[in-house]
Amino acid sequence: MEVIHTIKEMRQLIASWRKEGKTIGLVPTMGWLHEGHFSLIREAKEQCEKVVVSIFVNPLQFGQGEDYEEYPRNLSRDAEGAKTAGAQVIFAPAVKEMYPQGFKTFVEVERITEKLCGASRPGHFRGVCTVVSKLLNIVQPDQAFLGQKDAQQVAVIKAMVKDLNMPIEIKVAPIVREADGLAMSSRNVYLSAEQRKTALVLSRALEEGEKLILAGERKTDRIKKMIEQVIKPEEMVKIDYIALCCGEELEEVEELSEQGQCLLALAAFVGKTRLIDNLVVGW
Amino acid sequence: MEVIHTIKEMRQLIASWRKEGKTIGLVPTMGWLHEGHFSLIREAKEQCEKVVVSIFVNPLQFGQGEDYEEYPRNLSRDAEGAKTAGAQVIFAPAVKEMYPQGFKTFVEVERITEKLCGASRPGHFRGVCTVVSKLLNIVQPDQAFLGQKDAQQVAVIKAMVKDLNMPIEIKVAPIVREADGLAMSSRNVYLSAEQRKTALVLSRALEEGEKLILAGERKTDRIKKMIEQVIKPEEMVKIDYIALCCGEELEEVEELSEQGQCLLALAAFVGKTRLIDNLVVGW
Numbered sequence: 001m002e003v004i005h006t007i008k009e010m011r012q013l014i015a016s017w018r019k020e021g022k023t024i025g026l027v028p029t030m031g032w033l034h035e036g037h038f039s040l041i042r043e044a045k046e047q048c049e050k051v052v053v054s055i056f057v058n059p060l061q062f063g064q065g066e067d068y069e070e071y072p073r074n075l076s077r078d079a080e081g082a083k084t085a086g087a088q089v090i091f092a093p094a095v096k097e098m099y100p101q102g103f104k105t106f107v108e109v110e111r112i113t114e115k116l117c118g119a120s121r122p123g124h125f126r127g128v129c130t131v132v133s134k135l136l137n138i139v140q141p142d143q144a145f146l147g148q149k150d151a152q153q154v155a156v157i158k159a160m161v162k163d164l165n166m167p168i169e170i171k172v173a174p175i176v177r178e179a180d181g182l183a184m185s186s187r188n189v190y191l192s193a194e195q196r197k198t199a200l201v202l203s204r205a206l207e208e209g210e211k212l213i214l215a216g217e218r219k220t221d222r223i224k225k226m227i228e229q230v231i232k233p234e235e236m237v238k239i240d241y242i243a244l245c246c247g248e249e250l251e252e253v254e255e256l257s258e259q260g261q262c263l264l265a266l267a268a269f270v271g272k273t274r275l276i277d278n279l280v281v282g283w
Numbered sequence: 284m285e286v287i288h289t290i291k292e293m294r295q296l297i298a299s300w301r302k303e304g305k306t307i308g309l310v311p312t313m314g315w316l317h318e319g320h321f322s323l324i325r326e327a328k329e330q331c332e333k334v335v336v337s338i339f340v341n342p343l344q345f346g347q348g349e350d351y352e353e354y355p356r357n358l359s360r361d362a363e364g365a366k367t368a369g370a371q372v373i374f375a376p377a378v379k380e381m382y383p384q385g386f387k388t389f390v391e392v393e394r395i396t397e398k399l400c401g402a403s404r405p406g407h408f409r410g411v412c413t414v415v416s417k418l419l420n421i422v423q424p425d426q427a428f429l430g431q432k433d434a435q436q437v438a439v440i441k442a443m444v445k446d447l448n449m450p451i452e453i454k455v456a457p458i459v460r461e462a463d464g465l466a467m468s469s470r471n472v473y474l475s476a477e478q479r480k481t482a483l484v485l486s487r488a489l490e491e492g493e494k495l496i497l498a499g500e501r502k503t504d505r506i507k508k509m510i511e512q513v514i515k516p517e518e519m520v521k522i523d524y525i526a527l528c529c530g531e532e533l534e535e536v537e538e539l540s541e542q543g544q545c546l547l548a549l550a551a552f553v554g555k556t557r558l559i560d561n562l563v564v565g566w
Contacts, residue, residue, distance in 0.1 A: 105443045107447070109388045163386050163387060167420060
């Protein structure tokens with residue numbers, strides 16, 4: 001598996017592929033790849049002739065006191081997994097390669113970045129948008145593949161690509177879950193056996209919320225309350241937010257419309273580990 | 284002369300050129316083209332097989348109370364001039380085409396945007412960077428051509444392109460001046476005959492500053508003082524700033540180094556018209 005560490009070499013490879021008329025897919029990741037990432041890589045391989053997986057733990061999207069230092073890393077294992085899933089190359093630049101001295105340009109999406117995860121993680125999406133802009137400009141893919149697990153990130157990057165007229169198609173693949181329902185996340189590795197078990201309450205709570213909507217409940221307060229009540233008994237879990245959002249703007253409403261679709265999203269700390277999960281519910 | 288108003292049509296033309304393997308140059312402008320713009324177009328024609336001139340008076344880079352509404356516009360005259368200078372196509376989108384409802388993404392360069400024009404025009408460079416990002420993503424040129432007249436804009440866009448790894452080369456062409464020394468600007472049209480004459484003091488003052496540097500003066504305070512003294516007698520002129528800046532960061536120093544190069548830049552109101560001018564001085 002080829003692992004490229006410099007922007008220059010990445011550009012050269014891309015240029016040679018372009019010359020051959022190949023279509024290119026990018027799967028941007030922070031590494032510690034799991035089945036969720038692999039599903040994106042397989043989808044990219046399905047759609048594009050060449051697949052680049054970027055692995056970069058982006059310091060810009062971590063806040064103070066967050067887990068930038070501890071974030072799990074294992075490039076050789078990731079390379080192996082990405083290869084098996086169908087990638088041609090890993091792009092794994094160093095922090096200095098991406099943010100050399102004097103770096104001072106940032107991409108910001110307003111409004112939809114201020115709620116949900118953006119409210120608890122100020123600057124997070126600014127970091128995400130800036131690094132994704134860079135990756136898209138370096139790799140110049142036809143399509144980029146994102147996981148629905150990071151639902152707000154998907155909405156933010158879609159807005160950015162649309163607003164800035166980036167010539168790229170954003171593809172979104174569904175959340176991949178463990179057999180017991182826990183959404184796959186690189187951060188699951190932080191969980192103790194007990195926490196791991198407790199964390200199941202998050203997907204269970206979302207399902208209870210979904211049931212309530214499908215049963216006809218339209219008041220979002222009541223739906224959120226129900227989700228909260230499912231989680232509350234677990235003392236190890238601290239809810240960050242529970243939200244029902246509609247449309248591209250992730251608008252939070254008091255009452256759902258008669259027919260429609262919404263994003264049921266939550267974030268919670270299980271011990272010190274912040275986990276997110278969501279369901280798209282249509283009724 | 285082909286004038287394209289939609290992003291979709293522009294992309295189609297670019298795609299057809301790319302298929303033919305053509306190199307593409309972009310000259311981004313706000314229209315009301317003058318000899319300065321034409322020199323950029325001619326340079327673009329020299330370097331690239333196809334030349335796009337964008338004409339878009341970008342509301343995002345105008346502050347409250349600035350001249351967005353009054354900014355001179357004449358698309359048919361511009362199209363004629365751009366054609367003569369060697370452009371293949373004008374891209375002249377409407378404001379709604381560039382900023383449809385829900386637009387919320389912005390590109391920001393820090394630090395070097397806070398001084399000089401950025402200090403008097405908060406948000407200006409954010410508007411510039413955002414629209415230039417969009418234009419570069421729409422046209423996807425090999426090279427973009429900017430005028431040294433907007434020296435800070437050049438520094439800011441170079442920083443943005445470098446930081447975000449945009450696959451584009453920025454070319455800079457020298458200031459074009461009227462026979463009597465006034466830097467060409469679309470805003471010169473605002474000047475009355477008397478103001479037009481008075482405005483000459485700006486380029487004269489920069490030249491006096493240059494002479495002082497070449498004569499060995501290294502204290503930037505004294506150089507700025509000299510420039511100020513040349514302008515002061517003109518009651519119609521109100522100085523916004525006078526600055527000596529070094530390097531990519533436009534660093535303002537107290538004392539120039541023994542050998543080097545700096546940007547001697549100023550902005551001033553002549554009546555209600557804000558004009559800028561600069562000289563690159565090497566010694």
